[in-house]
Amino acid sequence: MSQAKKKILFHLPIPIDSGSYNGTQGRILGVMKYFSDRKDFFEVDAVSGNKFGIVEWGAAQKQEILKCVDNIFVYEGDRNLVDFLYTRLQSLYYQKILQQQLPVDSDYFAPPGYVRYMRQLISQKNYDFIWINNLDYAHLAAEKTSEATRIIDMHDITSRFRLVRKNIPGFEKLKFDYESNFKREVKLIDKFDTVIIDAQNEREILSSHLPATKLRLVPTLIEGSISGSSTVPYQSREFKYDLLFVGANNQPNKDGLNFFLNSVFPEIVRHKPDTRFVIAGKIVREIQIDASFKENVDCLGYVPDLADIYLKSRVAICPLITGAGTKFKLVEAMAYAMPIVATKISASALSLIDGVNAFVTDDPMVYAEKVIRLLNEPELAQKISQEVAKTFENEHSSLSVYSKLDAILGM
Structure with a gap:
């Protein structure tokens, strides 16, 4: 008797373009290649969302992603005025009134409507794993609402990235306190069962703040590339x-x-x-x-x-x-x-x-x-x-x- 497939709900922060060499897309494509190669063992549903007034996930994008996963669910945030106002008010308060960057643990990218949509999906299917990509979307699964193992792939330590962003035009006048935001980041990711980082130096930074059993180092996989040893000498x-x-x-x-x-x-x-x-x-x-x-x-x-x-x-x-x-x-x-x-x-x-x-x-x-x-x-x-x-x-x-x-x- 064959073993039942493990069910995974895999969050996509953006539509995936297989021709892109953007770092975020490249890392996600590598994981999706893994799922494809392990299709006899996993049933993978992808979930993502459209932003207000913008349809990023059209028919063509959905069809493309279905080459890699079993189902794609898209939150129609492009029609949710309440979520739009919720995020706009956050942006106005922090960036215009306080003159600072959004806190790293803000739910700006995961407003209440998106979170409710995510929880409905989780309640309808007995997932074994829920996988979130990027801290910006952590609130989609930060609270435990099922028996599924919750995974967050950090991609980067967000507070370090935001610190660098202070030098980018448009952000240089916005204050950012690294120490307090780093503490917020650690507190948020500690809610997950597994925290994936892609670099040894990031593990060294986080290892004194999170249990060693929770931190997992998974280097970036280059989807579709030939390996260094098998390429032309x-x-x-x-x-x-x-x-x-x-x-x-x-x-x-x-x-x-x-x-x-x-x-x-x-x-x-x-x-x-x-x-x-x-x-x-x-x-x-x-x-x-x-x-x-x-x-x-x-x-x-x-x-x-x-x-x-x-x-x-x-x-x-x-x-x-x-x-x-x-x-x-x-x-x-x-x-x-x-x-x-x-x-x-x-x-x-x-x-x-x-x-x-x-x-x-x-x-x-x-x-x-x-x-x-x-x-x-x-x-x-x-x-x-x-x-x-x-x-x-x-x-x-x-x-x-x-x-x-x-x-x-x-x-």
């Missing part, structure tokens, strides 16, 4: 570009890329005038390339499939100077066994060790020096490629991540 690749940066249109990417273009790239070009640098992603809308580098830099914009670019680029760079959490672009570069040069904040959430499986530095001159070495010394680049491939296999491969998810879901 570095020494056998045909390179078109020397340097690669992949990024969405956000402030940390903009600041980091400007830092690189202004403080690092000129030194690289001075030593190697024919350096070819390719930038992929919507970040190209926000940057200006100096006229003297027009022949060196290709701005591709959004690229549906990055595999070819990864395999045709010698070195991946990640020069971010602000931000928090795991940099999805680096995990992708690791998947393709690319030599990496990153700043400390970029590499902080990953097992990248300077001089072993990557180069990590914040000094512009040292950054340029490491890039030049990788471009001039094929043996060094190959060695770093081999080491980062091993790291990827040990921590981010399907085999590694699936075993951690199996343990959480009682497989």
Whole structure:
């Protein structure tokens, strides 16, 4: 007699675009790939919501997600005026009157109507697990209303992310007290049975505040990518570009890329005038390339499939100077066994060790020096490629991540 499938209610904060390399979407796609590969053991319902006046979940989006899950339920928040007024008043009170960011434990993204909808779903089906993605939506399942095991995947420690956001235009005038918000965050996630983080440094931060049995480290899985050990060997690749940066249109990417273009790239070009640098992603809308580098830099914009670019680029760079959490672009570069040069904040959430499986530095001159070495010394680049491939296999491969998810879901 076959064992009954375990029932999971899986929350989606946003519609999922399989062509996107946004970090949140990438992490969720990896988990959904796991569910798909374990379809004989799980019955997965997805739940999400439309915001007031906006229909994010149309017929096409629902049909796409049904390729990965058994059912999709969408809260029609686009029609709920009460929820809209509830969230607008919160925003007005905190941001306009108090001149501060919303508290991290605010229910702004999970207003009462959405919570009631979620509880109705839970009451109608005997779920074994309820999985929430991102602290913003924690209130959807923060209170125990069934026997289901409640899981929250943090993606990032939100209070750290909000602290960084103080430097982003539109938020720089809003106050944010990190210590009090961090305490609020810990209190909220402690209501869940399992708290998933994706980086060792985040576990170190939270381990003194939450029971060790509650915290589970699950690195980001790259859905659909080939593994570092099975891709084309570095020494056998045909390179078109020397340097690669992949990024969405956000402030940390903009600041980091400007830092690189202004403080690092000129030194690289001075030593190697024919350096070819390719930038992929919507970040190209926000940057200006100096006229003297027009022949060196290709701005591709959004690229549906990055595999070819990864395999045709010698070195991946990640020069971010602000931000928090795991940099999805680096995990992708690791998947393709690319030599990496990153700043400390970029590499902080990953097992990248300077001089072993990557180069990590914040000094512009040292950054340029490491890039030049990788471009001039094929043996060094190959060695770093081999080491980062091993790291990827040990921590981010399907085999590694699936075993951690199996343990959480009682497989």
